[in-house]
Amino acid sequence: LVLAIAEGKAFRPTEESITLVAHAMQAMKDPRYIPYCIARLASRQGREAIRQALVAMGTTALDALEAALSDAATDRRTREHVPRTIARFGSQRASDFLLARLESESNGFVRYKVLRGLGRLVAESDVRVDRARIEAQTERNLIEYLRATAYRVGIERGRRGEPSRSEDLLLGLLGDKQRQSLERAFRLLKIAHKREDIHRVHIAATTTDRRVRSNAGEFLDSLLSRSSRSDLRELFRLVVDDLDPSERVLRAARHLGPVPRDRDEVLALLIEDRDEAVATIASYHALSLGVEQLRGSVERARRDRPSLDSLLDRFFGTAPVPGAAE
Numbered sequence: 001l002v003l004a005i006a007e008g009k010a011f012r013p014t015e016e017s018i019t020l021v022a023h024a025m026q027a028m029k030d031p032r033y034i035p036y037c038i039a040r041l042a043s044r045q046g047r048e049a050i051r052q053a054l055v056a057m058g059t060t061a062l063d064a065l066e067a068a069l070s071d072a073a074t075d076r077r078t079r080e081h082v083p084r085t086i087a088r089f090g091s092q093r094a095s096d097f098l099l100a101r102l103e104s105e106s107n108g109f110v111r112y113k114v115l116r117g118l119g120r121l122v123a124e125s126d127v128r129v130d131r132a133r134i135e136a137q138t139e140r141n142l143i144e145y146l147r148a149t150a151y152r153v154g155i156e157r158g159r160r161g162e163p164s165r166s167e168d169l170l171l172g173l174l175g176d177k178q179r180q181s182l183e184r185a186f187r188l189l190k191i192a193h194k195r196e197d198i199h200r201v202h203i204a205a206t207t208t209d210r211r212v213r214s215n216a217g218e219f220l221d222s223l224l225s226r227s228s229r230s231d232l233r234e235l236f237r238l239v240v241d242d243l244d245p246s247e248r249v250l251r252a253a254r255h256l257g258p259v260p261r262d263r264d265e266v267l268a269l270l271i272e273d274r275d276e277a278v279a280t281i282a283s284y285h286a287l288s289l290g291v292e293q294l295r296g297s298v299e300r301a302r303r304d305r306p307s308l309d310s311l312l313d314r315f316f317g318t319a320p321v322p323g324a325a326e
Contacts, residue, residue: 018046026053031060038068041085042077051085062089066097069114072106079110083117095127102137108275112180115187122191134192135229141185142235146252148177150259151266153245158263166285170270173278182206182239193223205240216240231255268297280311 018040025033026049034057040050054061068074069082083101086094098118105111122129152174155167163171186202204216217240224233238252249259260266270282271294283301286294302308 013043013045015045018043019049022046022049022053026056029057031057033057034061034064037061038064038082039075039078041081042075047081051088054085055088062086062091062094069101069110076107076110079107080113083110083114084120085117087117087121090121090125090127092127095121095125095129099129099133103133112184115184119187119191122194129191131192132228134188135227135232138185138188138192139229139232139235141181141188142232142239143255144181145178145185145239146235146249147256147259148174148181149245150249150252150256151270152178153249154260154266155263164285164288166281166288170278170281170285173275173281177275177278185236185239196223210242213240213242264291264294267294271297271301276305276307276311279305280308283308 022037022040025037034054037050037054037057041047054065065082065086069079069086074082083098086098095118098114098121102111102114102118105114118129121127152171155171155174159167182205183202186198186205189201190196190198201216201219204212205220207213217237220236220240221233224236227233235252235255238248238255241248243251249256253259260269267282267286267289270278271286273279273282279301283298286298
């Protein structure tokens with residue numbers, strides 16, 4: 001089987017056969033098998049054994065993994081599993097590469113996988129990380145959390161009566177973005193401070209118990225007192241302190257810059273959002289409101305993003321898209 005793979009011949013994979021083949025490759029350490037192993041990362045079958053084989057192949061395999069992750073043309077499912085594989089090398093080079101990739105990766109889900117891979121590597125290996133660079137990424141995620149908060153405040157401010165289905169969906173997506181950005185911020189903080197129980201602080205910071213949240217805020221204040229980034233402590237306090245969302249956004253103005261003042265301004269921004277799910281539901285909601293200015297924004301987005309109509313149909317099925325007939 002190993003020779004057949006080296007010659008490019010196909011065989012019917014099973015969990016057992018892939019694992020046996022990977023163990024043979026691990027023993028042989030032949031670089032001819034590296035492309036096959038990287039491609040196999042997209043499949044759950046034998047993935048753990050495939051990772052072990054790649055690590056056994058050493059620097060040449062790491063070169064190929066770095067190239068695969070850096071190439072946007074690599075199959076997405078493969079790219080999602082490359083960061084954790086790179087982390088298995090447990091080296092300073094692997095750590096440095098994942099940090100650089102964290103700063104440059106444009107795909108949000110792959111970037112999250114890079115973050116998790118880097119976190120695991122730092123937790124399990126004696127590597128150094130540039131704390132200032134990690135903290136810069138932490139700030140970026142806290143600002144993303146506060147911006148999503150500002151969008152939710154703007155949408156809710158313009159509500160008349162009970163929220164519509166599309167508004168509920170949009171607010172739900174923004175809530176997911178808040179939770180995800182905050183999780184990433186605390187994962188990054190754990191990388192910068194690996195000996196601290198940051199997971200417990202994260203739980204405390206998101207509880208409804210004011211006293212517990214206050215304790216979390218005080219801990220973060222102390223932990224970050226020597227940070228080279230003076231804004232980081234303030235951003236964490238803005239997120240952790242027990243504040244009304246409108247007050248939170250008001251206090252965050254210096255970090256957010258101009259924020260939308262009302263529902264229509266929020267929707268105009270979200271219609272152009274890079275996240276297609278957000279843009280699609282924002283477009284549907286904007287059309288359902290019947291505001292002429294927002295209809296114009298949606299039509300411009302439809303021209304610039306031809307996939308928008310099909311996405312609307314996928315999200316809402318047979319429900320008519322408001323304004324589509326026009």
